[in-house]
Amino acid sequence: MAPERFLAVEGVNMSFGDSNILTGIDLAVKKGEFVCLIGHSGCGKSTLLNLVAGLLKASAGTILLANKHIDGPGPDRGVVFQNHSLLPWLTCFGNVYLAVERVFREPKPRLKARTHTALELVGLAHAEDKFPHQISGGMKQRVGIARALAMEPKVLLLDEPFGALDALTRATLQDELLRIVARTGSTVVMVTHDVDEAVLLSDRVVMLTNGPAARIGEVLEVALPRPRERLTLAHDARFMELRARVLEFLYEKQAGKAKGAPALKVA
Amino acid sequence: MPPTTPPHPAARREIPHQAPVKRAPAPEWLIAAIACVAGLAAFLVAWSAIARFSGRIPDPMAVGAAAAKIFADPFYSKGPNDQGIGWNVLKSLQRVGIGFGLAALVGIPLGFMIGRFRFLAGMAAPIIALLKPVSPLAWLPIGLLVFKAANPAAIYVIFICSLWPMIVNTAVGVRQIPQDYLNVARVLNLSEWKVFTKILFPAVLPYMITGVRLSIGVAWLVIVAAEMLTGGVGIGFWVWDEWNNLKVEHIIIAIFTIGIVGLLLEQALMLAARRFSYGA
Numbered sequence: 001m002a003p004e005r006f007l008a009v010e011g012v013n014m015s016f017g018d019s020n021i022l023t024g025i026d027l028a029v030k031k032g033e034f035v036c037l038i039g040h041s042g043c044g045k046s047t048l049l050n051l052v053a054g055l056l057k058a059s060a061g062t063i064l065l066a067n068k069h070i071d072g073p074g075p076d077r078g079v080v081f082q083n084h085s086l087l088p089w090l091t092c093f094g095n096v097y098l099a100v101e102r103v104f105r106e107p108k109p110r111l112k113a114r115t116h117t118a119l120e121l122v123g124l125a126h127a128e129d130k131f132p133h134q135i136s137g138g139m140k141q142r143v144g145i146a147r148a149l150a151m152e153p154k155v156l157l158l159d160e161p162f163g164a165l166d167a168l169t170r171a172t173l174q175d176e177l178l179r180i181v182a183r184t185g186s187t188v189v190m191v192t193h194d195v196d197e198a199v200l201l202s203d204r205v206v207m208l209t210n211g212p213a214a215r216i217g218e219v220l221e222v223a224l225p226r227p228r229e230r231l232t233l234a235h236d237a238r239f240m241e242l243r244a245r246v247l248e249f250l251y252e253k254q255a256g257k258a259k260g261a262p263a264l265k266v267a
Numbered sequence: 268m269p270p271t272t273p274p275h276p277a278a279r280r281e282i283p284h285q286a287p288v289k290r291a292p293a294p295e296w297l298i299a300a301i302a303c304v305a306g307l308a309a310f311l312v313a314w315s316a317i318a319r320f321s322g323r324i325p326d327p328m329a330v331g332a333a334a335a336k337i338f339a340d341p342f343y344s345k346g347p348n349d350q351g352i353g354w355n356v357l358k359s360l361q362r363v364g365i366g367f368g369l370a371a372l373v374g375i376p377l378g379f380m381i382g383r384f385r386f387l388a389g390m391a392a393p394i395i396a397l398l399k400p401v402s403p404l405a406w407l408p409i410g411l412l413v414f415k416a417a418n419p420a421a422i423y424v425i426f427i428c429s430l431w432p433m434i435v436n437t438a439v440g441v442r443q444i445p446q447d448y449l450n451v452a453r454v455l456n457l458s459e460w461k462v463f464t465k466i467l468f469p470a471v472l473p474y475m476i477t478g479v480r481l482s483i484g485v486a487w488l489v490i491v492a493a494e495m496l497t498g499g500v501g502i503g504f505w506v507w508d509e510w511n512n513l514k515v516e517h518i519i520i521a522i523f524t525i526g527i528v529g530l531l532l533e534q535a536l537m538l539a540a541r542r543f544s545y546g547a
Binding site: 053054055077078085087089090098099151 | 448451454457458461465
């Protein structure tokens, strides 16, 4: 396996019934790379992520992770959903433990230690015994990240994880995600519709055209050095330039067919 | 010594503004308690009035005196047809418990299956729709026919009437499980057993408890009527027996006893429901 094709999406098409969502998607993600998928809402970026997660089955094409064909969900891919999806009857600890217990065949104390470490990594060791309704939205999302990371997945899949949070919490979590990924060296694919978020976090921004039958329109290399600092980047000319490139794609090249447009039906 | 001047009229007017007498509103529980007591008092007054004018219905005092006698020795036993009210209530509760327990044993798994499999739901829908509105007492002759004894027939009636709410609510609960939770199960690749114990069961539990609450309410209503028909020991039969003895005080005592026991059952299940409902 070539290391630059750690995760490989090859010629993937996806249709529901006779509506074509994605066509001819080819994407290779390197090990340890952070890739953002960006596009207008409804373009199919979440569908692509769900294909990688194995929650959906591609109509055509293959997806390989570490040379293994993906044909269903599995613990080698840690998924973080937009709406945290924590089980309300389990504590933060219980929610993470559920995942840990499934993946690792180890004695209980080891599993508990892993759970604790994962929650520590997202800065929630103090809230282990709290139930999801007792903590804030940002904290819930962190537990979701801890749950995904605790499984030591080959790739972390984030589906607009910060979409439902307020701007300040979102910024804090982005910074924290940068720090966590720097520490763990995880391979990440993240769906977002936030341009700043995409440029701040990614090594590459993959821009999808508007649906139906969305394709990969452009891929933007973000060669900004790490560690990245939100405040310094805010005045960084390269950051501004990259940000402008994404904005141009979204609001000039893909503006005409934007979300309000009726879906064209191909008979 | 300077002459004392009367306070300026304006100043006098200021006083209430400077020190407004703020009376804290009565706490809500106090108002509720007062309303409750007032309601009961109005009830007793109306009852006394009806008792005075009808001449046949005993007034609260007479019923109170009879109750004091009955509850002084609730657990006496003078043969199968003359037992204390305590035994009668316990016997009825036992029937409800058994019938109801069997209904849970059958209804909850059935509800799970109907909720999980669309085809089964389609199969069950016409049967449930047809049988649910039938008065449970209509089943009593069938029970007598099959079991050839009064006691199992009464239990069977309780079983039938508790069954429907249990099935329907469990099935609804299963269908209401958010897709998010099932996605979690899928991405974590949980085993069927884990999915059941960690996701399905806790997610459905609040609905199940609602089913149980509805069932037990109906069961407690029905047992009184069933026992009137089947006889033996039980609060329903006791009511009928006291009617035959023309002891109207005792009938009224029985009505209150049935009401209080029903209320306690309901409250106990409400408590359970609160314990198992999770903040969103």
